[in-house]
Amino acid sequence: MTDQYQLFSKTALGKLVIKNLGLPSPTTLDRFDVNQPVIHGAVLFAAARESIFSKSISQILANIHADTYSTEQYSELKQIAVETGLNLRVFNVSNKTSKFKALLFDASGITHVSQLKALYDFFHPVARQVQASGRVIIVGRSPDQAESLSQSIAQRALEGFVKSVAKEFKKGIAANLIYVDPDAPDNLESSLRFFLSPRSAYVSGQVVRVSNADHIAINWNQPLAGKTAVVTGASRGIGEAIAHILADDGAHVICLDVPQQQADLERVALEISGSVLTLDITATDAGEKIKAAAAEYGGLDILVHNAGVTRDKTLANMKPEQWDLVVNINIAANEAVNDYLLNHAGFNANGRIICVSSISGIAGNLGQSNYATSKAAVIGLVKFTAPTLKNGVTINAVAPGFIETQMTAAIPFAIREAGRRMNSMSQGGLPVDVAQTIAYFASPASSGVNGNVLRVCGQSLLGA
DSSP states (O other), rough: OOHHHHHHHHHHHHHHHHHHHHHOOOOOOOOTTTTTTOOOEEEEEEOOOOOHHHHHHHHHHHHOEEEEEOGGGGGGHHHHHHHTOEEEEETTTTSOOEEEEEEEEOOOOOSSSGGHHHHHHHHGHHHHHEEEEEEEEEEEEEEEOOOHHHHHHHHHHHHHHHHHHHHOOOOOOOOEEEEEEEEEEEEOHHHHHHHSGGGGOOOSSSEEEEEOOOOOOOOOSTTTTTTTTEETTTTTHHHHHHHHEEEHOEEOOOOOOOOGHHHHHHHHHHHHOOOEEEEOSSTHHHHHHHHHHHHHTTTTTEEEEEEOOOOOBBBGOOOHHHHHHIIIIIIHHHHHHHHHHHHHHHHEEEEEEEOEEEOOHHOOOOBBBBHHHHHHHHHHHHHHHGGGGGGTOEEEEEOOOSSSSHHHHHHHHHHHHHHOOOOOOOOOOOHHHHHHHHHHHSSGGTTTTTTOOEEESSSTTTTT
């Protein structure tokens, strides 16, 4: 669906009208291109004193061949760069013409609120020098792994800073925070790559937590090579985009949907050289059939619970069958399928379960008491299941905001426009934005990412 306002904002007349009326001016977001590097532009890297993740960050920047700079005041990073093979060049802060694609700060050394001034000292001089569709990333130490109350307080403060910067910088610039457990620096790479790259175009103001897990080496060009994925609700919209992205990353994708969607399902499967499984996900034998279908391709590695429906009515006007349908498909089926697969050896080692929640499940929404209930329950499913998993299996969720789909195209014009603009990006996201986030969770390299709920909403004001 075309965003006509965004197109108008790029015309000479549109720019004049928007400037005079103070209207939002959406930036065209950079999105992933396989022919482009992980990050296309310079990175300015710095760290608080005695930070513990700078060496890992430096190694990752070297791995992706990032054009990296730091300033003279962060001289301790020079030796770290030498050790990791990173070509770290010097940037003079008095140079106000240079632009950076990313500002990256290791804040793990901050142990007291008085040291939070380090954030101001680094970001203030260069706040206007981030390119459009750029990145601000802070790496911190998980507050619940702090060694003192003061350290925990200071690290938790990073969230407020990141969420504010995400709203201030505009121009499609995304700001995110990665909390890393002290023993998990080897598990940082997949998250840092994701947040630096255009794959995270519509993810902003978010927090991801990385814990210690087995480090799994992968081919970053085909991270899912040899993996088998099942995507429910794959016949169109977000599900179709997920199937395409997982296939692009090397997976064999089994496209699952109800028999009524078989024609579209077969079209999607043909486009990605995948296979088809027509199935009502609420059937009592759904888990068993998923396991059997995946067994034909070496067993199940990735399960994406994308299938979902809406039946919007205010609670006073909602019929019981509208409540039941939404809850049964959106959450009860997820729970039942997971229960079967996890208790019947349904996943290969290092399997991935990715659920689709919604910002409605976080903030609620008028006329969506059934939908919001089901999507909040998805978050509950993820949070409870994560610490119980074994054999390297992880579970995470995405929570999309306003995404341009057939569903949102049917929303009345005024409400649709409000949904598009009520976020820090001043625009709706695309199905591919959700799909790329799911691919990040699905990667074998994301072994340390477990129990997270990541909003793909351009930092929507709802529930912010």
